[in-house]
Amino acid sequence: MSYQLPLMIFAIPFLTAICMPVVGGKNRHWCRPMALVAVFVMCAAAIVNLWSVLEHGETRYAFGGWSISTSLPAPPIGIEWVNDPLASIMLVALSFLASACLIYGGPVSPQSLGSRVVLYYTLILILISGLSGIVLAGDIFNVFVFLEVAALSAYALVGVAGGASLVAAFRYLILGTLGASFYLLGVIFFYAATGTLNMADLAQQFTDRPELMTSKVIIAGSTFMFIGLGIKMALFPLHGWLPGAYTRAPEAISPILAALMTKVALYAWVRIMFWVLGARAEIGQVHLLALLGALGALAAVVGALLALGQQDVKRMFAYGGISHIGLILIGVSQGNQTGFAGGMFYMINDAAMQAGAFFIAGAAIYQHGARTVEEWGRLRGGSPWMIGALIILAMSMIGIPPTGGFFGKWHIMLGAIEAGNYLAVGAVVVATLLTMAYFQRLFVSIFRDRQAGSIATRVETHLSLRISVGLTSAAIIGLGLCSDPTVKFFRDMAASVGL
């Protein structure tokens, strides 16, 4: 039974998505309950799966019974899914945040959808199943397919509201497809050099034949893969699609994209970097991890700097997300267990933070019509839930204990100090200060004194919005309080990949 769990986690949203047009075509009001039940069951299955992986160790699922003997020389021939600790904890985070995003999505969904609401929920569920497929895939081509499954539904969802969001969706589509083509090119190079697509088999070949790692094919292939996934994860110079897509996407959609899309692409790269290429990989003469660390530091600082300059709050949070991708990369690229654990911990935490940030930004637009920093003054006194959640969120993004953001950054910095990489430490500090500065702008706008009369009339926050911001805030605090076992969990994982 537990052997089938990863498959079920994927299949629950996927099959519900397929049933959705059949059932929801006649009874439109069934769509939302169906989608909610699907993600709740998925979340429960993911938690059981995490428990079973922690209890019994990782499992591998061979599709179609194509025998996968872990004992080489018989190479795996079919598609394989790997359900290891990293994948299982990622699935829990993914399904939890997907639930929060769907709870949130009800009231703020675009009102103009009409009968298309059926397809809207279908697309969200396909997006979720595509993302869980990327997390589970143990085969680099399978990752490509699921990247595209998730991305195609994301393009459609960004553009669902019409108007300016269509143009943002188009730009996202062009760049996202370019990223996917680069990734596919990398996959082809790997396949040409090794004759396999299975991650475990590739890693085995790279250890058996060290000359492969210096061959031009693999160097070019991994570079292309990195550029492809770099576009998908919106790494700094390749981030062009992200701010527009997140800002213009409907309020119900930007949280799920911000929380999951970039993080899962980053996860895919971490999987390839540590589980396939190996932590000691070099591109040409350059140590791969050093290169990543430098790119991460650049992204962390520039992302936060650009966030500081924004007027639109959603756009500000979008640039904040770019900066966090940089922080995670700084963490995982230090080449020691502390940094890796910090980076991965921050990744899980950042998924919750980004979801929370876009929940609040979306609720401000939905309830107060407040888009820009100036307009956020309307939130004052009007919505205690939103402000409370915003304070917790700000604490976590800046890095004040006891939130998860603090412990993530703490371990990233400890890892950088351990590696003697003071540039990275500086980048984290600068990014933190800049994050503080842009939250300062928000709080000044909300709390500063003004003439009486400008205080907003109290708006009752919708129950769904309260539940969803409550869930993400609880997750942020909970991750902070449970940081010790979680970080230890990631440390063991780092030890298992030879850090």
Added chain:
Amino acid sequence: MFEHIEAALHRPNYIAFVVLFLWGFFIMVAHSNLVKKLIGMYLVQTSVILLLVTISAKTEATVPIYQGSDAVQSATHQIDPANYANPLPHVLTLTAIVVQVATLGVSLALVTAIYREYGSLDENEILKRIE
């Protein structure tokens, strides 16, 4: 130097791949017409598939199904893998084409919606209208 050029000329498919990929990339970046951008995107995707087909091409090989004497004697005789094409790259190609077609469908739907909304396909003009 010359032997490199000569070696490249013996592999026209690779040259075609590079030309198509860069050409498509250029069209995607340089043209402001949305449909032209899509054509560029399609070229990039197709060129990658061309590379995939090229590396898996095999002369003197047939479909990977036991044929002729092999089908009868397979229990007793060794099968020569050189006689059969590798099916995996073809499956990959098919999957990549399906992904490409789906992407094209979504993108054309988006372009249609943009045209209905703004009455133009020129990116600069649309951006001006949004401002």
